[in-house]
Amino acid sequence: MGFSTIAIHAGNDPDPTTGAVSVPIYQTSTYAQDGLGRHKGYEYARTQNPTRAALETNIAALEGARFGFAFASGMSAIDAVLKLVTAGEHVILGDNTYGGTFRLFSRVLADYGVQFDLSDTSDTASLEQAFRPNTKMVFVETPTNPVMTVTDLAAVSDIAHARGARVVCDNTFMSPYFQRPIEHGVDIVVHSTTKYLNGHSDSVGGFVALNDEADAERIGFIQNSVGAILSPFDSFLVLRGTKTLAVRMEAHDRNGRVVANFLAEHPRIEKVYYPGLASHPQHELAKRQQTGFGGMVSFETGSLDNAKKVLENVKLCILGESLGGVESLISHPASMTHASVPAEKRAALGITDGLVRISVGIEDVEDIIADLDQALS
Numbered sequence: 001m002g003f004s005t006i007a008i009h010a011g012n013d014p015d016p017t018t019g020a021v022s023v024p025i026y027q028t029s030t031y032a033q034d035g036l037g038r039h040k041g042y043e044y045a046r047t048q049n050p051t052r053a054a055l056e057t058n059i060a061a062l063e064g065a066r067f068g069f070a071f072a073s074g075m076s077a078i079d080a081v082l083k084l085v086t087a088g089e090h091v092i093l094g095d096n097t098y099g100g101t102f103r104l105f106s107r108v109l110a111d112y113g114v115q116f117d118l119s120d121t122s123d124t125a126s127l128e129q130a131f132r133p134n135t136k137m138v139f140v141e142t143p144t145n146p147v148m149t150v151t152d153l154a155a156v157s158d159i160a161h162a163r164g165a166r167v168v169c170d171n172t173f174m175s176p177y178f179q180r181p182i183e184h185g186v187d188i189v190v191h192s193t194t195k196y197l198n199g200h201s202d203s204v205g206g207f208v209a210l211n212d213e214a215d216a217e218r219i220g221f222i223q224n225s226v227g228a229i230l231s232p233f234d235s236f237l238v239l240r241g242t243k244t245l246a247v248r249m250e251a252h253d254r255n256g257r258v259v260a261n262f263l264a265e266h267p268r269i270e271k272v273y274y275p276g277l278a279s280h281p282q283h284e285l286a287k288r289q290q291t292g293f294g295g296m297v298s299f300e301t302g303s304l305d306n307a308k309k310v311l312e313n314v315k316l317c318i319l320g321e322s323l324g325g326v327e328s329l330i331s332h333p334a335s336m337t338h339a340s341v342p343a344e345k346r347a348a349l350g351i352t353d354g355l356v357r358i359s360v361g362i363e364d365v366e367d368i369i370a371d372l373d374q375a376l377s
Contacts (some may be wrong), residue, residue, distance in 0.1 A: 043205055073228070075192075075206065080227075082109055084219075094140045137155060157184060166215075168186070168187065175245060175294075
């Protein structure tokens with residue numbers, strides 16, 4: 001079946017009781033049992049919920065995975081995956097990753113004995129040098145947030161697997177519509193469902209998709225034991241979102257390309273970060289690995305003052321955290337999403353005070369460009 005058919009139907013069987021086409025919100029904390037040890041597959045809502053189960057089936061199918069687990073946030077999903085690594089073991093983390101992911105490694109996991117090093121995962125030579133005898137995992141984000149560096153997932157997977165390490169990919173920016181990491185050898189895929197999968201800026205959640213049965217059993221155990229589960233209502237919202245994922249991502253991609261080209265030609269912009277531009281250093285890799293370029297664009301204004309003028313003068317684009325909603329969202333990575341990354345590290349990665357990131361929405365693109373143009377002027 002095609003992607004859109006899977007998005008609409010996987011996990012979305014009509015309700016057997018009423019025939020409801022939309023999966024009901026099973027807002028319950030527990031379930032009546034027929035007798036000791038006899039129940040209908042559901043015992044307690046932290047452990048199982050039919051609405052959440054439908055979503056887990058749905059997104060796992062979209063990623064081409066056997067198993068899926070929905071969490072209360074993208075960070076709780078990443079935290080669960082990192083619990084596959086124990087004290088004394090080593091993780092290679094992409095050097096340009098979401099600030100919250102860096103914070104989890106540097107200020108939480110490090111306190112529990114998990115070792116990690118940052119590496120430019122787009123450079124295979126640099127990646128190989130980062131391996132240690134105790135390296136058990138490579139965690140990549142591609143394209144990276146916010147400078148849109150693309151990592152060759154097949155190459156990284158080959159290198160890691162030859163050394164006995166898992167590969168984890170944060171696929172939030174592309175969604176499974178434009179990129180399916182498991183097909184390139186990745187072991188585990190994580191998402192912030194808050195972003196494109198939900199797509200309407202009204203739910204916070206996370207997801208883990210994978211094929212390995214032993215790792216899946218462990219993730220399921222962690223999900224139940226820790227309890228950072230996605231609520232029935234949020235599961236319902238994300239299920240609603242994935243039904244339109246294909247049409248939304250096509251619209252984000254169309255608008256993203258137009259906005260990136262507009263910014264690339266604008267005299268007040270010093271640099272544009274977007275894999276869809278021929279000038280992007282990994283443009284050809286992005287064309288091979290992705291089926292589209294999406295709606296995430298970053299651009300360099302030259303100074304904090306210039307960035308402030310843009311961010312405070314947009315009228316259609318909304319200044320705020322997050323991304324992937326139908327509306328255009330604009331942000332300042334250095335003080336918002338990546339504030340937890342040390343200033344010297346941000347500077348080395350190109351996350352300057354003048355860098356602005358826009359999540360291009362699905363409004364009429366002429367209106368988005370007009371808004372950016374007046375703000376830049």
